[in-house]
Amino acid sequence: MLNKLEIDKLIPKCSEWLNGKGRNSDIIISSRTRLARNLKNTPFPNRADKRKLERVVELVKRAVSNSKILNGMKFLEINNVNELDKEFLVERHLISPFFAKLNKPGAIFISEGELSCIMINEEDHLRIQWIRSGLDINTAWDSIRVVDNELNSMLDFAFSDELGYLTACPSNTGNGLRVSFFCHLPGIVLTKNLDKFLEEIVPAGIAVRGFYGEGTDVQGNIFQVSNQVTLGITEKDTIERIKKVAKKFIQYEKESRNKLLKDAKIKIEDKVYRAKAIMKNAKIISSLEFMSLLSAIRLGVELKMLKKIDRKILNELMVTVQSAHIQKLAGKNLTPLERDILRAEIVKDKINF
Amino acid sequence: MLNKLEIDKLIPKCSEWLNGKGRNSDIIISSRTRLARNLKNTPFPNRADKRKLERVVELVKRAVSNSKILNGMKFLEINNVNELDKEFLVERHLISPFFAKLNKPGAIFISEGELSCIMINEEDHLRIQWIRSGLDINTAWDSIRVVDNELNSMLDFAFSDELGYLTACPSNTGNGLRVSFFCHLPGIVLTKNLDKFLEEIVPAGIAVRGFYGEGTDVQGNIFQVSNQVTLGITEKDTIERIKKVAKKFIQYEKESRNKLLKDAKIKIEDKVYRAKAIMKNAKIISSLEFMSLLSAIRLGVELKMLKKIDRKILNELMVTVQSAHIQKLAGKNLTPLERDILRAEIVKDKINF
Numbered sequence: 001m002l003n004k005l006e007i008d009k010l011i012p013k014c015s016e017w018l019n020g021k022g023r024n025s026d027i028i029i030s031s032r033t034r035l036a037r038n039l040k041n042t043p044f045p046n047r048a049d050k051r052k053l054e055r056v057v058e059l060v061k062r063a064v065s066n067s068k069i070l071n072g073m074k075f076l077e078i079n080n081v082n083e084l085d086k087e088f089l090v091e092r093h094l095i096s097p098f099f100a101k102l103n104k105p106g107a108i109f110i111s112e113g114e115l116s117c118i119m120i121n122e123e124d125h126l127r128i129q130w131i132r133s134g135l136d137i138n139t140a141w142d143s144i145r146v147v148d149n150e151l152n153s154m155l156d157f158a159f160s161d162e163l164g165y166l167t168a169c170p171s172n173t174g175n176g177l178r179v180s181f182f183c184h185l186p187g188i189v190l191t192k193n194l195d196k197f198l199e200e201i202v203p204a205g206i207a208v209r210g211f212y213g214e215g216t217d218v219q220g221n222i223f224q225v226s227n228q229v230t231l232g233i234t235e236k237d238t239i240e241r242i243k244k245v246a247k248k249f250i251q252y253e254k255e256s257r258n259k260l261l262k263d264a265k266i267k268i269e270d271k272v273y274r275a276k277a278i279m280k281n282a283k284i285i286s287s288l289e290f291m292s293l294l295s296a297i298r299l300g301v302e303l304k305m306l307k308k309i310d311r312k313i314l315n316e317l318m319v320t321v322q323s324a325h326i327q328k329l330a331g332k333n334l335t336p337l338e339r340d341i342l343r344a345e346i347v348k349d350k351i352n353f
Numbered sequence: 354m355l356n357k358l359e360i361d362k363l364i365p366k367c368s369e370w371l372n373g374k375g376r377n378s379d380i381i382i383s384s385r386t387r388l389a390r391n392l393k394n395t396p397f398p399n400r401a402d403k404r405k406l407e408r409v410v411e412l413v414k415r416a417v418s419n420s421k422i423l424n425g426m427k428f429l430e431i432n433n434v435n436e437l438d439k440e441f442l443v444e445r446h447l448i449s450p451f452f453a454k455l456n457k458p459g460a461i462f463i464s465e466g467e468l469s470c471i472m473i474n475e476e477d478h479l480r481i482q483w484i485r486s487g488l489d490i491n492t493a494w495d496s497i498r499v500v501d502n503e504l505n506s507m508l509d510f511a512f513s514d515e516l517g518y519l520t521a522c523p524s525n526t527g528n529g530l531r532v533s534f535f536c537h538l539p540g541i542v543l544t545k546n547l548d549k550f551l552e553e554i555v556p557a558g559i560a561v562r563g564f565y566g567e568g569t570d571v572q573g574n575i576f577q578v579s580n581q582v583t584l585g586i587t588e589k590d591t592i593e594r595i596k597k598v599a600k601k602f603i604q605y606e607k608e609s610r611n612k613l614l615k616d617a618k619i620k621i622e623d624k625v626y627r628a629k630a631i632m633k634n635a636k637i638i639s640s641l642e643f644m645s646l647l648s649a650i651r652l653g654v655e656l657k658m659l660k661k662i663d664r665k666i667l668n669e670l671m672v673t674v675q676s677a678h679i680q681k682l683a684g685k686n687l688t689p690l691e692r693d694i695l696r697a698e699i700v701k702d703k704i705n706f
Contacts, residue, residue: 281630284619
């Protein structure tokens with residue numbers, strides 16, 4: 001028995017992967033695994049007609065209902081969701097921007113605490129994701145693997161002995177696994193070593209992107225790092241590669257922060273104190289500026305230039321001051337200026353400097 | 354008997370024209386008159402040899418000593434002044450940037466309070482200037498006219514019945530009078546009406562420039578407005594024209610500020626509160642950023658968004674946080690970063706928000 005997801009009930013609490021309690025969460029905000037799966041003998045979503053897409057939703061719905069692990073998930077047909085709510089789900093990283101723009105039968109399943117979710121009829125029939133706070137790729141992988149095995153026993157996944165799991169885009173064919181993490185790299189950026197560093201330690205087949213994934217800009221020195229190759233590589237090898245990269249990022253970021261403290265302390269203090277002063281006093285703050293100020297505040301707290309602020313508060317603000325979140329909070333559509341004004345108020349209210 | 358000017362003794366006090374007490378000094382910072390004069394039968398400075406230039410200095414020195422009005426002025430030969438001190442004098446508007454770069458016999462005379470000064474062997478043999486706080490072109494003109502008459506009776510000025518006073522550059526030939534004022538126009542700039550306004554009310558022959566005169570950028574919304582035509586126009590007409598322009602500037606600036614309060618109050622509050630927060634918290638402030646912050650603070654005070662701060666303090670900071678002033682205060686040469694750090698400290702110290 002699946003309960004319907006009520007989007008407004010998500011508002012008071014934030015996704016648990018933003019709680020800042022995981023390992024290395026001074027640098028790694030979260031770890032994520034994602035599997036792409038499709039049903040055998042059914043066209044991929046971009047080729048399937050309405051009836052077939054509805055059938056996919058029904059089949060997965062039944063499987064999830066019967067699942068021992070997933071049956072607590074809440075369910076929502078995406079067609080019934082209005083634009084603002086779709087944007088809200090994108091901001092929470094529960095659906096992709098691509099999925100928000102589709103206008104076809106599709107659905108989402110979301111777990112309590114939003115640590116896991118499944119999109120139905122995005123690019124593939126199933127997109128299953130597991131997110132964890134901090135650097136915790138192992139748990140994210142162990143959890144999703146169990147779910148995959150269970151769903152595999154209930155649904156007939158499209159699989160080729162030669163290629164592995166079949167997917168709409170060849171870039172996911174093979175193991176269908178995308179492993180990624182969000183990290184905050186102000187030290188590497190401020191020491192102007194980002195390009196050199198990316199060239200040096202990011203091997204071919206690893207992509208570095210912004211906070212909202214493919215095609216989004218880097219905001220507030222937050223990067224998303226993920227594998228791009230799924231064919232001819234085992235899940236275990238993918239995970240080991242990403243973990244290795246994550247550890248390098250952590251090491252370089254720590255070294256960079258120490259270097260800044262040693263060589264440019266006053267410049268960092270200037271940046272941090274300005275960000276705090278602006279957050280406390282500005283009447284208008286754009287989303288982009290907020291991300292940049294937040295990066296400085298986060299760095300200031302980690303370097304003990306500012307008093308301790310719970311990482312959970314800072315992480316959650318990244319999501320809760322986004323455009324749709326602010327409008328949901330206001331209970332109405334707002335102009336960009338109205339949003340920027342309300343954002344400034346929320347920030348003042350939430351961060352107790 | 355002329356006393357020698359000791360530059361270091363200028364440091365503790367600032368020029369009196371910065372005291373913010375003159376008429377309309379919410380918008381017009383100061384008014385200035387300047388006369389260009391040359392000695393008859395002596396080549397202009399760019400054509401005169403060392404001996405002739407020294408002779409000019411001697412002749413003017415004698416005249417000033419014998420003057421009833423000027424004999425309290427302090428005297429300094431410019432060749433003996435080091436680079437930092439020259440920059441210091443430029444920042445105080447006592448000498449021109451052009452004069453600071455010359456390496457020929459020349460001198461300056463400066464009155465108590467720095468309301469008047471005379472450069473010897475700049476572009477012309479004599480450049481006499483009178484500055485007053487606020488909109489007070491009449492007093493600046495009345496004072497300089499008396500001085501001119503007295504010097505005229507002691508020195509033989511180059512004069513042609515056809516052209517008027519002869520000068521090195523034809524743009525000064527005629528009455529040799531430059532009338533100018535500094536004004537602070539944040540309202541006109543923020544309502545984005547500057548270009549339209551300049552086109553509309555600035556007649557041909559009137560120039561609008563930055564805080565340090567010809568060839569300098571506009572900083573902190575401070576503009577210098579002056580006449581450019583000296584030939585075929587009486588002094589009285591020049592003065593009336595500039596006064597008329599000044600009144601238009603005052604009227605438009607007031608209207609613009611009211612418009613901002615009516616249409617964009619929160620944007621102005623945002624600007625003003627940010628500027629205050631940054632001045633109070635930044636560790637590093639460049640000279641250019643300071644001028645921009647100061648403009649917002651000044652506007653905030655005038656619009657009563659901030660508590661009253663004496664205009665004298667704000668005006669003086671425009672000069673005292675400039676590069677050479679900061680280094681004179683520190684008693685040594687500083688790197689640009691060291692200056693920016695000291696500037697941030699001075700600003701925190703001087704403005705009591």
